Amino acid sequence: MNGRYEVVPExxxxxxxxxxxxxxxxxxxxxxxxxxxxxxAEEECSGGRMQGGAITAAACSRQS
Structure with a gap:
């Protein structure tokens, strides 16, 4: 990477x-x-499993 940022398209x-x-x-x-x-929905179509919850907790905990 040579100290440069790299854009990941996805x-x-x-x-x-x-x-x-x-x-x-x-x-x-x-x-x-x-x-x-x-x-x-994308994971269900591909048969994979998702792990989650951290984003929900962080985003929603700020809502009053």
Missing amino acids: EAETARLIYRLFMQGQTPCAIEKYLTDRDT
């Missing part, structure tokens, strides 16, 4: 989606739920 697309949803007025908790639901 992760960059997710980052753009997060910013887009936030700018549309979605809360961090709603964005996390959207991403979790999307990723869970």
